[in-house]
């Protein structure tokens with residue numbers, strides 16, 4: 001036994017060294033080195049297979065090693081263009097998230113306040129009865145962590161089956177403003193560019209984005225160039241000093257919400273100094289002005305009108321709002337006015353979780369378009385996402401209350417007719433009235449059943465709203481006292497949400513099931529099931545299909561197509577019906593492939609063509625639009641709307657915004673005025689409260705708090721306090737303090753100038769800790785267009801306890 | 803025993819004069835590979851997962867180390883002497 005262990009140890013060490021050496025040698029050559037061969041560690045009895053990392057929207061690829069039905073090793077995938085074989089510290093632990101000791105393994109029903117195990121048949125029956133009782137009061141609350149097939153099934157279930165459009169995802173809380181920003185500016189969602197911009201930029205500007213902790217592998221791509229002595233600089237525009245600030249060449253410490261004024265100030269200087277790109281603007285852009293606060297498309301304005309509107313944003317005036325010096329603002333104006341450098345702007349929650357989220361997204365696109373810093377590798381604006389498939393499943397599949405797959409809208413009769421045709425539905429089945437967006441959905445769930453528009457049953461899949469919704473005392477906690485409300489939760493571990501659940505369904509996770517994700521750069525990534533889920537845990541996709549089939553058997557009209565067949569009817573190549581509802585036979589087929597290929601038809605409508613499933617099997621993700629060249633080879637697209645990259649751009653056009661809202665192939669340069677935040681510090685609540693993530697934990701900590709080293713490294717939430725403020729208040733690190741907002745209070749320990757530090761008058765609390773729910777204090781005020789709430793700024797007071 | 807490997811990236815300014823390999827070589831649970839420019843591959847053989855993470859952090863803090871990234875992780879327990887408890891979340 002001892003000898004066997006010694007051999008095993010020797011093999012593991014040799015394999016480990018080979019993997020690291022290959023990477024050190026490869027990456028040392030160039031950050032943009034083309035990915036290498038497989039070079040997988042040779043380990044006896046270990047079978048390797050590819051999967052995207054389960055955590056963030058970067059979408060690094062890992063190779064997962066399986067032995068005796070268990071994940072035993074993980075290595076960065078050298079063939080992957082995104083991460084070139086390397087992983088961050090969270091990726092290091094990705095294999096362990098499967099093996100927390102309190103995995104949910106059985107369906108459970110709450111009876112007289114206690115959870116009791118029940119069978120899957122009973123659970124499916126209960127959901128089906130609940131829906132049939134009042135289908136109009138049923139909703140699904142989903143996730144940017146749904147796989148594409150899972151989201152597609154849930155979306156079709158609601159839009160074609162239940163027909164009330166009551167489906168919205170947690171991604172509403174994290175990237176809805178990026179979506180409306182892209183649609184307003186380009187007429188179609190999602191970045192035109194990708195991560196390779198980091199290999200070409202001369203200057204990277206972070207707009208409220210802590211890249212080094214939230215997207216470490218992307219930060220690494222930038223830093224590798226810096227270390228090699230390439231001329232590249234980092235500008236960190238931020239409201240608190242973070243690890244990213246430590247590495248930045250320029251830290252611009254701004255006041256919350258003043259990003260809007262700063263962007264307008266840059267635009268003003270570009271025009272005043274005549275350093276805007278006249279040629280780019282005249283050929284490829286239109287101008288748009290405000291038409292009330294909730295206008296996605298704005299109203300046409302002339303260049304002169306635009307010039308007059310931005311003219312008031314002088315460096316002197318904006319300096320007072322933003323806290324940046326006149327010199328810093330002038331420097332930014334000159335930076336964008338320099339046509340000889342390439343500028344990449346990146347953002348994530350700082351700009352999206354914003355009561356003017358759409359507006360600030362429009363403004364950052366605007367300054368890139370105006371200055372002509374657009375469309376060249378390394379030169380353009382790009383939003384990042386926090387969840388692994390916020391783009392793939394939410395934005396592309398359209399799992400939002402107003403959307404349909406492929407970028408279509410329920411309220412557009414032509415779109416609805418197309419969807420009815422592709423889904424084989426009778427005419428008029430698609431309901432043109434959008435369902436509730438997230439905040440509204442939970443407001444209606446927390447209001448009495450007797451109210452006409454209330455929601456009585458919500459099925460939560462792959463997310464944890466009991467921890468992540470804003471203002472929890474209003475949007476989640478009232479459920480406990482409302483008798484007729486029924487909460488169904490499909491998840492992998494107990495969470496803050498399952499505490500109030502009436503029915504809990506145990507789910508398979510990550511490589512316990514087949515899946516497809518779509519990362520932040522339009523990259524669709526496929527993987528296969530590698531290990532069995534524990535106990536009776538089953539795929540979320542199957543769960544929805546099983547309920548749909550039960551409803552079909554019970555005669556529920558919405559679950560039938562025009563020809564009377566089941567809404568999710570598929571046939572295998574022999575013409576036999578695929579029993580997608582039958583768990584025993586579920587993996588006799590690749591149900592994901594049937595669903596994905598059906599979904600794929602929608603993606604061609606708005607030039608979002610995803611690759612065939614079998615092409616994705618071979619690749620480490622492909623960026624849509626994916627098209628076949630004359631030799632039959634499937635090619636992905638690094639840059640949309642740019643000739644030479646995007647196959648849909650007509651020859652000779654150079655740039656073509658072929659989904660332009662004005663129908664003339666032009667992008668929109670928006671003017672959006674600075675609007676102060678709805679709640680600001682005052683005498684009663686004199687501090688700003690900012691919330692966010694930490695390196696160790698992924699979002700609400702459901703997975704990472706089960707990984708002992710991560711839990712030990714960051715066991716509980718804290719409040720970050722500025723040193724000077726702490727001194728005045730007599731607070732020391734570790735002291736218990738009380739935070740109070742108009743919505744709630746919370747006691748937690750103070751951390752003074754810890755790994756990050758707030759400026760005076762600001763506090764920061766991470767949201768990963770289910771025992772210290774900071775979202776009991778946050779504000780549900782949201783962007784009037786995207787409906788995304790602002791978790792980054794509200795007024796709070798702090799006092800020492802005891 | 804938990805075995806993993808990492809790529810250490812040295813700060814470009816000090817890479818040439820850094821004697822980090824010597825420091826690392828003194829640590830019994832670390833095996834140092836051949837340096838490529840600013841990059842040094844290492845193998846870490848830690849007692850358990852917590853220990854492995856502690857090392858990850860300590861190495862990140864060494865003078866001249868710019869960052870540490872992961873290349874390979876084995877979850878196989880070659881010496882299953884302890885089992886980490888995770889308290890129930892309910």
Ligand code: SF4
Pocket residue numbers: 053054055056057058059060083086087088089090091092215216217218
């Ligand atoms: S950067 Fe994101 S996707 Fe990549 S390994 Fe880390 S957590 Fe996973």
